[in-house]
Structures are given as structure tokens and as C-alpha cells.
Amino acid sequence: MFSEIEPSPRYRQLLELYKLMHGHGVSRRSGNEVIDVAAHNTFLGRGIFRHINSIRTLIQVSGSISILDYGSGKGVQYTDDVLRNGKKVSNSLHEYWKVQDVACFDPGISDEDDALDKKYDGVIATNVLDLIPEEDLKWVVERLFSRANKFVFCNVADFPSPTSLPSGENARVTKRSSLWWRALFAEANKKHPEINYCIAFGTRRKKSDGEIVENTGYLHNCQDLSMPGEKYASPVGKDPKEKSVTAREDD
Template sequence: MTFKLSSLFGSSKEALPAAGGNYSRDTPSPRYLELSKVYATMHDEGRPDVDHSAGETFDGRSLEPHIDVIAKLLKSSGSTSVLDYGSGKGKLYQPRPDSSEERCKRLPAWEGAEITCYDPGYDPFSELPDAKFDAVISTDVVEHIPELDIPWILDEIFGRAEKQIYVVAACYPAKKILPDGSNAHCTVKQPAWWIEQMEGAAKRRGQVAWTLCTQSKSFFSFEHRSSLRKPGTKTLYFTG
């Protein structure tokens, strides 16, 4: 497998991906089950302790910085159906006029693509569609998944895509602390590790074109050239 890199990442190396044991959707890790309950409660009740309403909690607005990039990928691959895997409440989307299902959405920037929302913590979108889609996108998701569950989660993403996959991985701890005191980003890895994960899923589930967007905190980033002392986010893209 070869990769096109938008720029070079650091030379530090990490171990190959965890095998994941026998974990799967039917038998996820104990920590995955714990976090599922935490996220479902936060979807329903919000975070009163930090003054966040249920409607503001995991509302899906983290998709916004990726809309234009995804639009280009959809157009170049001829994708007209999209699964948003881990969509949150999908607040950036509009209802699809040809469907009465709440999970069926549209987004003008994606030129008529039919979008289906899936999020296990949000009851209206909690059922994973047993279908194939031209494209599967997943933003603000994988870093929230326990490390041992990453392989089967990516297998689900790859197994539902016909043409294109877009995954975003944050490579830094979150500001958000969960009610149980843990950091919301429970799997924090370097870009090289996430590339290995994507490559492994592609080998197991089929050679679908994929794009991995990694975001790292750095004291230098192109977004913060004028204030080098201010930590910023460095975004890298990898394709396979």
C-alpha cells in the first residue's frame, strides 16, 4: 500500500496496531460498553455540571471544518449516498424531502447526496444500517473508541463503503472530561498508528479508496504562523 502525504509527520514510531482480541459488535470490550452508556446519558441529559444542554451535546457540528473536503471527495468518486458513522445529532444537516425518516438527511454543499445518520448514543440514529453506501464518513469518532475496539469499528466503516471513506482522528487529549473523570479522547495515537489501522481495515474488508485526516496539537501550525507560541492544530491528510 502506498500513501500520498500532504506533508511529513514526525519520525517517532509506534507499535503495530493492537489485534483487538475477539472484540466485535456482538462482543465489544467492557470499556466500550461503559462508554456507550455514558454517551447515551449525555445525549439525553446533556452536561448540567458544565451548563451544556442535551441539544448542545454531541450535536454534530464538528463536521463543519470537513464539509468542503468531503464535498470534493464525493464529487471525484461519483458518490451519491453517504453514511455518517457517528453523526451525533446531525445538526448541520437538513431533512431530506423525499423521506420521512429522521435519520435521512441532505446537505446543500454535497449536491444532492442522500445522507444517512448513525450514532449509537442517540436513539433516533442508533440502529446501524445493514446496507452499502457510496461513501462512509466518520468525524470526531475514532479517538473516542477504546483502542481494542478500533479494528472492528473500522471494519464496519470499510464494510459499508463502496467507493470512498473519510475518517478524522484527533491525536491529542480532549478538553472535555467525561462524567466518570476520564478524558473524552480515550485512544490518543500518532498519525503513523492510525495509518496502520486504516491499512489493516482495507486489507480485511476490501480495497476501498480512503482518506485519513489526522489532527495534532503543535506549537507550530500553518494556521498560527503569526503567533508561534500559541498551540495550534496541525492537520495532515493521508490517502490509500
Template sequence: MSAHQPSPRYFELLEQYRDAHENGLLVQGERQPNVFTGKSLKPHIRVISDLLHACDARTLLDYGCGKAVFHKAEQFDLDGETISSLKEFWGLEKVTLFDPGVEAHSQLADGPFDAVISTDVLEHVDEQDVDFVLDQIFSRALKVVYMNISTRPAAKCLPNGENAHVTVRPPEWWKARIEAIAAGRGVAFYCALEDGGQTIEVFRNGC
């Protein structure tokens, strides 16, 4: 579909994620009741912090935040350092959360925001809707976008049995899609491509 209109498949997958958030998933044969918590943000917190401080960001949208566990935590450990507030650690005045699969975060604000982050999200979007989601991300960013994307199948399967990573593509494919959507917007971006939790390639522009 176009960058401005999602496909029927987008809404089919959305129902799968709503089901998963409410009822849990089978992961390697075992029922996990609490999934897509937002814990995959943790390895990226310091890199994001550097980007936010470098561009003097004050407002941020977390697009695809899941249950936003670190945003809501009263404190958590980060490499031996106790973080009492993620918003304060990042030097932000306001954080806005969005995840269409979580009722509490299902309304997407128009923004704009100084920064938009999207961690462990885009590989969960069907290929035909990747441009739509990228446009939603970049159109709300004033200064910088941060993304990380897995390039291998997930350990989790959706309630219908389909692998949760519905779009598994090599780094060059993602690079072309992101650069096409980002072109002409004047927004810096940083994208980390991963394989099994290890960063295999980073491409960036303006940051």
C-alpha cells in the first residue's frame, strides 16, 4: 500500500497483537502471559541518550512502545547504574507513548516531537505496510529518529501461529526503504540492524 494508507493486512496483524497483549503467547512451547513489554528498549537507552543530548531534544515519541516497562518503572538498573526516571535520564520534558496493540497507548498523537524512537517494531510490520509506518514515524519527528530492526525470525509466534517477525529482510533492503521515506525531510536518523540481538550494521544520516 501507499505511505499514507495501511493495507487490510495491517489491521489483521493488529488484531493478533491485541490478542497477544491480552492473552499472552506460546514461546518455544511455553505460555508467556506478559509479552511485548517494551524490555527490548534497554540495550538502546544509552545510544538514544547520546542522540537526544546531541540534538537538544526535549520531547519524544516512543512509537511501538509495547507495555512501556522502562518508561513506567520507578527505577531500574542500567549497567550497574540505578536509573530512577528514564525521562530524566534522557533530559526530556515530555515523553509520549504509542502502541496500537495496547489500549492504554493506542492513540497516536500528531506531534511533532523533537525525537521519535522505534525499537523492535518494524520487523513486526508486514512488508506492504513498512512505508506507511515509516511515514508515521518520520512525519512526527523534528530533529532525529532512532530505530533498531531485527533481520532474523523471532522466537515468538503470534496467536495464529505465524512468526512474529513478519518482515525479515537484509540490511540493504531496510536501508533503501528508510532512506526513501526520510529523503527531503531534514530529519537525522540512526538505524541499528540486528541479528540475534547483536548489531550487525548501523546506518545513519545527520547524527
């Protein structure tokens, strides 16, 4: 069985590919085209804006003040203003969530793991888990739960990622059912019964008229928790020359 100390060879291989992509950029599908994304625009972390309302709900319900962003990308999301319908509502995610501390950790950027030496009220991992080999997910999920005092939030999906690995393989290497993901988290929760968890599970289906529809459902163990859904606007950089940008799925 693989572990945090001894991950699988596949995990190590993918980690090296992500380090390569952070440094050299990626290829990403946009509609019917494949575009090359430069390194400085690769995995910025802005994909989290699709989930900031859900995370804020968990923070408010649990009274959390510290967050670990596991797999945070380059961390640009924490320098952005927060917009609603094109109007700024907060100067930062810290302010929007009303938290005191957000720590970032991404093994694809740095081997430094000092952020994992302490615990946080909440641990979030957006656009991360389904990029990890199935054989390593048990120890990764345990890693998230063991660093949390109150809650864990993650998102996964059952359809291909728009991003391709340098090997040509789709970046979403684990595509499993909602029942499978719930069972994985329930197993970790047995060891950490004090931790609430929430999984945003994305699906993509084709309607009878051919239209592709994406939906997000929530799998959680939080009593009486009503998730607000995600209709949030895009972030905007602090540089006044930088325009508002759409938060893509795996940025």
C-alpha cells in the first residue's frame, strides 16, 4: 500500500510532469481548438473562484479562521479582487471569507512542505484530487483530514479535463462515480469523526437536443448544510491593466 512517505511510481511520475508544466506551460482544449498556455499563466489557482461560495458557507458554519489550500497552484487567486456581476465586493478572498490565515501548498511548484507542519480549521483542495492516481488517493485524502481541525472541501468531476499532460494523456487520471468518492471520504472520516467534509461533484451530460450540460452536486456529512451553488463572477488582478478573467476549471 502506498503512503505519504512512499507514494506510487505513477504519483512520482505525474508530479514531475506537473513541475514541468508549471515551468513550461500546458496544452488546453478550448472548444474545438487546442491552445498552448504559457508557463506564467499555467495553474494560477483561479479555478477556486468556481467554489468560493461553498467554501465561505463551510467557513461560516464552522467558525473557521485559518485555511490550508492544498494544491493551490501559483497562488494568484489570493492577490485578486472578488467580483459579483462585474462589481468588486471584496479586496481579496481573505476578506471575502473573513479568515485570518490562508496557507498555500503545491508539490508541483515546490518540495517545501512547511505548511503541512501544522493544522488548520479548514483544508481545501480544488482541481486536485482527480488529477492524482487512484492508488494514492487514500493517503492523500488522509493527509487532508489529518491537517484539518473542522472541515475538508474538495471538488472532482466525472468527465475529461480540458488540459493534457505532456505525455498526451488527459490530466484527469481518476474519473469515478459519486458513490466511490463518498466511500473514500467516509473511510477517512471514520478516523477523523470530528471533521466535516464536502465534495463538489461535477457531471457533464448531453441532452436529447445535443446540448452539453454541466452540473455540480454536493456530497457531505454536514447536518442541515445547504450549499449556495456557484454562480460567482470571475476574479480580477490587482494590476489596473489586467482585465477580468474567467476562472477556468483547472487554472
